[in-house]
Amino acid sequence: MKMAAAGSLLPLMEALSESNDLWAPIVEDGQVVFGRWKGESLPDNYRVTDNSPKELLLPQTESLMRFEGVYDQLDIKEEPIEGPKVAFGVRPCDAAALDLIAEVLGSDDYPDERFGQRKDSTTVVTLACDEAGEHCFCRAVGGSPASDRGSDIMIYPTDEGYLLRAVTGAGQDILRQCESALDPAEGGDVESAAADCEDIEMPLAEEISPDGVTEDWHRVFESPIWEQLAGRCRSCGICGYVCPTCYCFALFDDLRGNSGVRFRGWDSCQFEDYLLMAGDHNPRPTETERTRQRFMHKLHYFVSRWGEYGCVGCGRCADKCPVGIHMLAAIKELEEVV
Amino acid sequence: MDPLVPEVATIRKITPETASADVKTFEVQPDESEVFSYEPGQYAMLSVFGVGECPVSITSTYEPGAPLEFSIKEVGRVTGALHEAQVGHKIGVRGPYGNHFPVKQWQGRRLLFIGGGIGLAPLRSLINYCVRSRENFGELQLVYGARSPKDLCFKEELFDNWPEVSGMQVHLTVDAAGDDWDGEVALVPDFLEELSFSPDDTIAVTCGPPIMIRFTIEALKRMGFADHKIVTTLEIKMQCGVGNCGRCNIGDKYVCVDGPVFTYQELSSLPQEY
Amino acid sequence: MRQLQKQLRQEAEDAFADGHVEVFIGYQEGFERARPVPVFVRDRESVQEMVLNEFSGVSLSKYLLREAERAQEDASIGIVARGCDGLGIERLLYDQCISREQLYIVGVGCPGVVDPEKAAQLCGEIPVAAEVEKQQVVLQTSSEELTVAKEEVLRDKCLKCDDPTPRIYDALLGEEIQRGPVRQNRFDGVEQLEAVSDDERYEFWVRQFDRCLRCFACRNVCPACSCVTCSLEEEEPQWLKRSTSSSEQFMFHFTRAYHVAGRCVSCGACEEVCPVGVPLMLLNEKLLKDVGELFEEPSPHLPSETEPLGEFSYDDPEGWRGEAGQS
Numbered sequence: 001m002k003m004a005a006a007g008s009l010l011p012l013m014e015a016l017s018e019s020n021d022l023w024a025p026i027v028e029d030g031q032v033v034f035g036r037w038k039g040e041s042l043p044d045n046y047r048v049t050d051n052s053p054k055e056l057l058l059p060q061t062e063s064l065m066r067f068e069g070v071y072d073q074l075d076i077k078e079e080p081i082e083g084p085k086v087a088f089g090v091r092p093c094d095a096a097a098l099d100l101i102a103e104v105l106g107s108d109d110y111p112d113e114r115f116g117q118r119k120d121s122t123t124v125v126t127l128a129c130d131e132a133g134e135h136c137f138c139r140a141v142g143g144s145p146a147s148d149r150g151s152d153i154m155i156y157p158t159d160e161g162y163l164l165r166a167v168t169g170a171g172q173d174i175l176r177q178c179e180s181a182l183d184p185a186e187g188g189d190v191e192s193a194a195a196d197c198e199d200i201e202m203p204l205a206e207e208i209s210p211d212g213v214t215e216d217w218h219r220v221f222e223s224p225i226w227e228q229l230a231g232r233c234r235s236c237g238i239c240g241y242v243c244p245t246c247y248c249f250a251l252f253d254d255l256r257g258n259s260g261v262r263f264r265g266w267d268s269c270q271f272e273d274y275l276l277m278a279g280d281h282n283p284r285p286t287e288t289e290r291t292r293q294r295f296m297h298k299l300h301y302f303v304s305r306w307g308e309y310g311c312v313g314c315g316r317c318a319d320k321c322p323v324g325i326h327m328l329a330a331i332k333e334l335e336e337v338v
Numbered sequence: 339m340d341p342l343v344p345e346v347a348t349i350r351k352i353t354p355e356t357a358s359a360d361v362k363t364f365e366v367q368p369d370e371s372e373v374f375s376y377e378p379g380q381y382a383m384l385s386v387f388g389v390g391e392c393p394v395s396i397t398s399t400y401e402p403g404a405p406l407e408f409s410i411k412e413v414g415r416v417t418g419a420l421h422e423a424q425v426g427h428k429i430g431v432r433g434p435y436g437n438h439f440p441v442k443q444w445q446g447r448r449l450l451f452i453g454g455g456i457g458l459a460p461l462r463s464l465i466n467y468c469v470r471s472r473e474n475f476g477e478l479q480l481v482y483g484a485r486s487p488k489d490l491c492f493k494e495e496l497f498d499n500w501p502e503v504s505g506m507q508v509h510l511t512v513d514a515a516g517d518d519w520d521g522e523v524a525l526v527p528d529f530l531e532e533l534s535f536s537p538d539d540t541i542a543v544t545c546g547p548p549i550m551i552r553f554t555i556e557a558l559k560r561m562g563f564a565d566h567k568i569v570t571t572l573e574i575k576m577q578c579g580v581g582n583c584g585r586c587n588i589g590d591k592y593v594c595v596d597g598p599v600f601t602y603q604e605l606s607s608l609p610q611e612y
Numbered sequence: 613m614r615q616l617q618k619q620l621r622q623e624a625e626d627a628f629a630d631g632h633v634e635v636f637i638g639y640q641e642g643f644e645r646a647r648p649v650p651v652f653v654r655d656r657e658s659v660q661e662m663v664l665n666e667f668s669g670v671s672l673s674k675y676l677l678r679e680a681e682r683a684q685e686d687a688s689i690g691i692v693a694r695g696c697d698g699l700g701i702e703r704l705l706y707d708q709c710i711s712r713e714q715l716y717i718v719g720v721g722c723p724g725v726v727d728p729e730k731a732a733q734l735c736g737e738i739p740v741a742a743e744v745e746k747q748q749v750v751l752q753t754s755s756e757e758l759t760v761a762k763e764e765v766l767r768d769k770c771l772k773c774d775d776p777t778p779r780i781y782d783a784l785l786g787e788e789i790q791r792g793p794v795r796q797n798r799f800d801g802v803e804q805l806e807a808v809s810d811d812e813r814y815e816f817w818v819r820q821f822d823r824c825l826r827c828f829a830c831r832n833v834c835p836a837c838s839c840v841t842c843s844l845e846e847e848e849p850q851w852l853k854r855s856t857s858s859s860e861q862f863m864f865h866f867t868r869a870y871h872v873a874g875r876c877v878s879c880g881a882c883e884e885v886c887p888v889g890v891p892l893m894l895l896n897e898k899l900l901k902d903v904g905e906l907f908e909e910p911s912p913h914l915p916s917e918t919e920p921l922g923e924f925s926y927d928d929p930e931g932w933r934g935e936a937g938q939s
Contacts, residue, residue, distance in 0.1 A: 031889040033823060050888045051825070060825065061856045065343050070388045071427035074346050109595070110580035113340040134644070134738065217589075221609055232650040232675075236829035238887045248584030251342065251577050254853045255388030262387075264342065265854050267585070268827070273845065275585065277575045278414025281548075283588075283611045293611075297587070304590040318643075322829060322885035323650055323670060329643030415847060 007161045009089075009127075010041045015178030016086055020123075023056060024088040025049045034087075042089050047133030048314050052244035053087050053094050054101060057118040060241075061265030064114070064251075068259050079261075081114055084121035086174065093138045093312040095126045095150035097244030103306045104247060123174050126151035128197040132204075135315025137328055139205035143312050146197035156193035163188045204328055210299050210309060213334040217300045221292065225333045230287035232323040233270065239294065239317040239325070240268035245310050269293050295330050341580050344385050344430030345370060349423055350405055357488035361456050362421060363397065363409045368431060376400050377438035378464035379571060379599045383579045384408065385430030386419035393576045395460035395598070396434065399467045406431065409459040409491060435579040436598050439464050439543065439569065448476035450535050452554050454526050454546025455484050458491050460571050460598075461545050466495075469503050478506040479535060483526040486512050487519045509533055527553035530561075537562040543569045548612075555602055565603035572598045572605075574612050588612050613743070616720060616785040617664040620692055623718045623783050627690050628656040633716055634683050636690035637675050639668035645738045646728040650675065653690075664692065664785070666742040666749075669725030669767065671881035673700025673835045680710045688714050694722035695789075696769070698778020699877035700835035702915040705780075706922075707875075709838045712780075719781030721789040724762060724770040726751075731765050734758060769880030769893070772798050774911070798878070801891070802898045821861035823888040826854075830882035830892055836872040843867065865895065873899040874921030878913035 016022050022037040025046050034049040034056075068075045102119055105112040129136075129145035138144060148154045152171030156163045163185055166172040175182070213220060240246040250267035253260055267274060270290050276282045284290050302310030311327060318326040351365035366384075367373070376382075381395040392414070398407035412421045423429065441464070449468060453461045461480075468475045480500065484490045490510065501508050511522035511529040522529055527550065535542075542563050544554045551570055558568050574593045576586045581595035589608040591597065620638065627633040640651035640661045648668035652675075653659055672691060679689050693701060698719060704710050723744040731751050732738045741752040742765075749765050751758045763771060776789040797803075805813055831837045831844070844852045844867060852867065853860050869892075878900065882892040904912040907920035 028819065028823065029889060029891075031823065033888065051823075061854065063855075064340060067387045069428070070386070071423055071429075074387060074428040076343065076346060076430075078340060078343055104584075105582050107581070110341045110582065112342075112582050134732070231652045234674075234829060234832045234885070236832045236885070237825065237827035238829050238885075241825040241827045242887055247582075249578075250583065250585075250854070251391060252854045253388050253390050254855055260388045261855075262343075262385075263855050264583075265856065266825075267583075269584070271828075275575050277573075278417065283574065289611065293587075296589075297584075301587060301590040320887040322833065324642040324644065324647050325649075326643040332643070 008041065009155070009162060011181040012178055013037060013042075013088060014039075015181035016088065016125075016174070019177060020086040020174070021083060022086050022088055023053070034090075037088070042127075045131075047129075047131075047136065048091050048094065048316060050242065050316075050320075052097065052242060052314070052316065053090050053124075054097060054244050054247075056085055056087055056122055057098060057115055058101065058105075058247060058249070058266075061263050062114070063261045063263055065262050066259065067262070070255070070258060070260070081117050084123070085118075086123045086125060088125045090124050090126045090151070091314070092126055092128060092145060092147040092149070092151070093136075093143055093314040094244045095124050096143055096147055097150070097312045097314070098124065099150035100245045100302075100306075100308070100310060100312065101247045123152045123170050124150060125153045125155065125171075125174075127155045128157065128194065130157045130197055130200060132200055132202040133315060135204070135318040136202055136313060137204040137208075137315060138313035139202050140209045140328065141309045141311050141313045144198055145200050145202070146194040154194070156190060156197055158188070158193045158196070160188070163190050163193045165190050204315075205313065208328045208332050208335070210331045213331055214299055214303060217296070217304075220300065220334055221296060223334060223337050225330065225337060226292040226295075227288045229325055229330060229333075230291035233287040233291050233325060234323060235270055235272055235287055235290070236322075237266075237268035237270055238320050238322070240270060241266055242316040242320050244314055244316070245298075245312060269297070291325065295327070298327070299331075341432070341582075342578060344383065344391070344432040346428050347406075347431040349425055349427050349429060352423075352425055355409060355491040355493075356484075359421075361409055361411045361489075361491055363407055363492075364420065364423075365405045365407055366429065366431060367405045369428075372402075373400075373404065373406055374434055375402075376434035378441060378467045379438035379460055380434040380436050381460075381579075381598060382406065382408070382431055382433030382435065383576075384410075384416070384420065385432075386416055386423065387428075387430060389419040390416045391430070391577070392416040393435070393579060393594070395463070395571070397459040397462045399463050399470065409456060409462070411456040433579065436594060437596065439599055441467055444541055445474045446476060448538075448540040449478050450540050450542040451478070451480045451482075452526060452530055452542060452544040452546070452558075453480070453482045454550040454554075455489065456491060457544075457546030457550070458482055459545075461543060462492055462495070464543065465500065469500070469506070472503065472505070476505070476539065478503070479509070480507070481509045481511070481526060481530050481533060483511040483513065483524075483529065485514065487515055487521075525553070526550055527557040530554060531557045534561060537564070537567065541567050541569060545571050565606060566601050568602035570600060570602065570605070572600060572612055613665050617662070619785045620664045620718060620720075621659050621662055623785070624653065624659045624662060624690060625656055627716050628659065632686075632688050633690045634687035635679055636662070636692075636716075637672050637679065638662045638690075638692045639664060639670070645740065646726075646731070646742075652679070662692075664720065666726045666744055667728060669694065669770075671697060671700065671833055671835075671879060671884070673697045673704060673879070674833050674881070676701065676704055676710050676715070677838055680714060683714070688716050690716040690718065692718045692720060692785075693778045693781065694720045694725070695773060695775040695777050696722075696877075696879040696881075698780065699775060699913070699915065700879045700881070701778070702780060703835045703875065703877050704838060706915045706917075706919075707836070707838055715782075717778065717781045717783075719778040719784045721784065721786040722770075722773075722776040723789065724766040724773070724776070726765055727767045730767075734760055734765060767880075767884070769884065774798065774878075775914075779914075799897055799901045801894050802901050805894065805898075817862070817865075818858055820890050821865055822858060824856070824861055824865070824890050825888060826856060826861075826864065827887065829885040829887065830890075831868060833881040833885050834872065835877065835879065835881070836875040837868075843871070865890075865892075868892075869895040869899060872896065874903050874912065874919055875915075876900060876913060877915060 298310040355361040
């Protein structure tokens with residue numbers, strides 16, 4: 001199924017919002033964020049939103065269960081999960097990232113039910129990229145500006161308007177819902193629209209690829225570049241929190257009187273207390289070990305467990321790191337020393 | 339049910355193990371279901387509601403109908419709250435998690451257990467497993483030490499039960515003692531080397547403080563034990579127990595699901611981040 | 613600036629030659645164009661990696677805390693400081709986190725730092741180079757030269773700057789500059805927000821704080837946040853719950869702002885590093901404005917021996933532990 005919405009995605013978004021909880025890139029106080037849709041057109045020229053859409057499936061913090069009583073007469077109630085959502089205007093890198101997280105949290109042994117239910121009930125409508133941003137490098141890590149991985153519907157921008165293609169059955173259902181807002185795609189060629197997106201220029205990805213530096217992880221681990229990179233690290237959580245594939249979380253209790261909540265919320269391996277144990281032992285005590293952990297996880301450990309990079313090249317960490325600790329810079333320096 | 343939501347369980351019995359009671363053994367029974375079946379070396383996540391959760395190795399040996407036992411040293415917030423709990427109090431339990439000692443593979447072998455302090459807790463599950471199916475294993479040797487005689491855990495088993503098991507010997511030592519102790523006074527690794535066991539057809543299993551493990555492994559290697567015949571169990575900060583929260587990795591291994599039991603051979607190929 | 617960079621390298625080289633400087637904190641080229649990054653030069657040979665240009669403006673002063681901890685006892689730490697970092701250094705000195713003898717400060721009379729994102733908006737690409745002149749900024753792209761007004765292209769915080777030259781230094785690069793390149797009223801934004809209704813103002817802050825990711829970058833770069841254990845990390849009592857409900861977000865931001873009230877030097881580092889654009893300086897400035905008005909301090913952001921909220925007197929009209937001035 002392929003249809004063109006005449007030049008604007010607004011009617012489609014309006015139609016979608018009628019019977020769905022619609023989330024999309026919105027402008028808030030000058031920032032482009034992924035949030036609940038408020039009726040506006042998509043922001044002009046946005047590349048990626050400040051926050052990644054991962055928070056729809058893995059909220060920054062969420063309550064897992066409530067309990068009454070502490071040591072006595074304990075009563076536990078699992079927290080219900082909110083209803084289905086449509087995530088609109090997701091970028092291909094971010095949609096693929098949802099799939100990467102699902103590799104871990106959806107794995108057979110202990111599937112994370114809350115993540116899984118949200119993943120199943122979220123329809124991802126992806127807008128392919130017709131231009132790469134300053135920090136984009138998806139192609140260097142196996143992605144593509146036209147990739148439909150993790151998406152239910154693909155939207156390809158063309159000179160005439162937008163071409164839509166349902167990728168999954170769920171996508172097809174949603175498209176059928178809002179047929180009135182769409183036009184027949186007469187003469188539209190989805191393949192060539194996708195190919196145009198596929199071929200956009202992406203300067204960063206042309207020059208550098210992690211493929212060469214991932215062979216011998218022992219040497220990478222021992223490299224002196226970690227200490228150099230980490231020297232300027234602020235031990236803040238920006239890189240992990242804006243990252244669409246970082247999924248690490250912590251569990252914590254909040255008790256008021258006799259009732260409490262067990263939360264889970266994002267955590268970052270860059271924080272000093274991430275691995276700090278009772279008795280003050282810390283296996284990764286300085287910025288050097290922590291910075292190395294972040295890159296090693298994306299470039300080696302994730303590959304070793306799941307067969308692909310744990311990075312989709314969205315460039316957020318590069319953009320947002322206040323001191324320019326850049327994924328590709330690390331790879332480039334590793335190329336020189338490994 | 340979400341894997342992160344625990345079952346409510348009741349503390350049935352609390353036994354102080356050491357003179358200062360900084361180690362206590364808790365007998366725990368789930369309220370709504372049978373005790374899950376588990377293997378020696380596995381652990382569970384224990385919750386004190388309102389305080390949090392922590393991983394604790396299961397020190398009992400599985401037997402249908404028998405309660406779970408956890409021997410816990412007070413070291414942090416959650417273990418502190420557990421130490422405040424009374425018989426009849428409710429805590430949360432989920433598990434069993436992690437790999438276990440490969441007891442099936444070890445059938446017919448001689449086993450050398452080396453423990454220090456509370457490190458005997460996971461070994462106790464294994465030792466009692468071997469004692470119960472005594473005919474399946476060769477000679478059993480336990481070398482165990484604590485800071486002082488007052489800090490020895492599981493005294494009944496150490497002094498009464500295990501020495502009576504045929505083909506099992508118990509060798510005790512303490513770091514320091516007064517007149518009330520006529521046994522060995524030495525650090526565990528030194529005592530181990532003094533006793534000098536043959537590595538032939540023997541698996542050495544060690545658990546204790548990190549520094550003790552390090553020197554024990556060195557001693558075992560000098561005694562001729564091959565890396566793959568030295569087994570230990572690791573402690574690291576874990577939160578989910580199910581390989582999802584990302585915290586406890588050492589290289590590409592997650593201690594919570596790939597461990598906590600590792601051979602020294604496996605550990606040697608991992609980064610020293612534990 | 614090219615001239616100043618040369619001077620800086622010379623200063624740093626001399627400091628290493630002298631033998632007393634163990635590390636020199638400055639800037640080097642980053643991986644991306646127009647984004648220099650902090651560097652810690654540890655030997656004379658590496659001095660040539662240091663850059664000083666129109667884009668090198670990441671706040672450096674907080675690094676002194678860590679470097680001082682790691683440095684040899686008698687060794688000193690070199691640092692290049694624009695006016696804002698100069699105040700950050702003063703903050704750490706007044707809070708007795710570091711000592712003046714430990715430092716070798718190379719000050720810069722700062723004409724303002726170019727915001728690469730603003731520049732990219734104006735010239736369609738991140739510029740290769742820039743020159744901040746008296747009245748304007750010349751941007752050099754790969755194909756052309758563009759002259760723009762300072763207001764259009766300098767970092768927001770530079771537009772309000774009152775202190776372009778550090779007040780303390782061991783050497784000064786360039787000339788002392790008395791006032792910021794463009795003089796905007798520091799408290800414009802605060803006054804606008806004070807003018808709206810309570811409800812509107814509350815909604816405004818709920819929206820800002822809801823974006824907050826709790827990455828703690830604002831705290832980690834702040835030269836006034838130098839506590840060994842931050843109260844926000846304490847577990848018993850746990851002042852800040854880790855939930856990101858609106859009430860906890862308020863708790864976080866108010867705690868942060870109040871803990872630097874009367875101590876904030878207005879360096880703007882917190883707001884600059886925020887990945888989601890929370891206007892942290894609005895909060896800080898509100899407190900500065902109030903401190904200024906209540907205590908008749910003309911420049912409440914300047915560290916001094918007698919800071920209104922850093923000094924206690926038994927004659928305080930408001931009382932002291934409930935003993936005096938109760939009436």
